[in-house]
Amino acid sequence: MADDFALVERSSLGLATVMARKDISAADIGRALGMPMPDGPFESTGVDMSLLGTGPGSWLALCEKPGEDWADGLAAKLDGLASLSDQSGAYVVFRLGGARARRLLQQGVALDLDPEVFPPHRVAVTMIAHIGVILWRCAARDAFDVAIFRSFATSFRQWATATAAHLIEA
Amino acid sequence: MRIPCPYCGERDAQEFVYRGDAAPVRPAGDDGFEDYVYLRDNIAGPMREHWYHAQGCRNWLTVDRDSCSHAISGARLARGGTA
Ligand SMILES: [Zn+2]
Numbered sequence: 001m002a003d004d005f006a007l008v009e010r011s012s013l014g015l016a017t018v019m020a021r022k023d024i025s026a027a028d029i030g031r032a033l034g035m036p037m038p039d040g041p042f043e044s045t046g047v048d049m050s051l052l053g054t055g056p057g058s059w060l061a062l063c064e065k066p067g068e069d070w071a072d073g074l075a076a077k078l079d080g081l082a083s084l085s086d087q088s089g090a091y092v093v094f095r096l097g098g099a100r101a102r103r104l105l106q107q108g109v110a111l112d113l114d115p116e117v118f119p120p121h122r123v124a125v126t127m128i129a130h131i132g133v134i135l136w137r138c139a140a141r142d143a144f145d146v147a148i149f150r151s152f153a154t155s156f157r158q159w160a161t162a163t164a165a166h167l168i169e170a
Numbered sequence: 171m172r173i174p175c176p177y178c179g180e181r182d183a184q185e186f187v188y189r190g191d192a193a194p195v196r197p198a199g200d201d202g203f204e205d206y207v208y209l210r211d212n213i214a215g216p217m218r219e220h221w222y223h224a225q226g227c228r229n230w231l232t233v234d235r236d237s238c239s240h241a242i243s244g245a246r247l248a249r250g251g252t253a
Pocket of ligand 1: 175176177178179208223226227228
């Protein structure tokens with residue numbers, strides 16, 4: 001089982017939503033942050049942060065090792081360009097890896113996750129088992145990250161565990 | 171039915187909230203406001219309608235759809251007008 005599926009919580013992440021002000025483009029924000037800015041449902045990676053496109057003019061910022069003032073520092077850089085809201089406690093981010101990770105996700109995601117159409121750094125805001133998710137494929141092709149509102153994390157884990165058990169029996 | 175969201179790509183209609191006919195225009199004053207909020211034509215055939223991508227990019231779309239065949243000929247963000 002361990003080789004087939006591995007579901008691990010990525011803990012202690014810094015998370016924040018970024019929403020562009022009127023008439024401010026992705027490129028404007030990218031210049032202020034000094035990193036490439038995704039202008040579509042993609043992930044772009046900077047020095048210590050990645051940004052996931054979640055909608056027109058909206059992104060989820062993700063920091064692996066946030067300092068205490070990470071969100072405030074980001075808000076200061078985006079002053080006048082975008083609104084920032086610290087979401088570090090709002091989401092749980094799971095990393096789903098293993099040889100059959102895609103097979104498992106494909107039981108719940110109504111999107112084609114073939115790497116030809118859903119390559120690394122591609123992002124989708126969608127649903128799994130009626131639970132809203134932000135899903136993206138990691139740089140390592142066989143792993144996916146899934147951000148879920150914290151209060152739904154237990155339900156998502158139950159879905160993943162039950163679906164994995166079913167696939168192993170099948 | 172799958173709706174081609176200009177941001178997210180093709181998505182199942184389950185991810186959307188249906189609003190209906192996109193033709194009504196918000197009146198400047200109170201006159202006709204109730205009709206604007208509540209009354210929508212239910213056209214058999216090609217129509218222009220509003221859909222909200224609630225379980226995706228959380229944007230309103232304007233969609234050209236034939237309500238008899240379900241064929242969709244176009245979809246764009248509703249922001250900046252419904253044209
Ligand atoms: Zn969308």
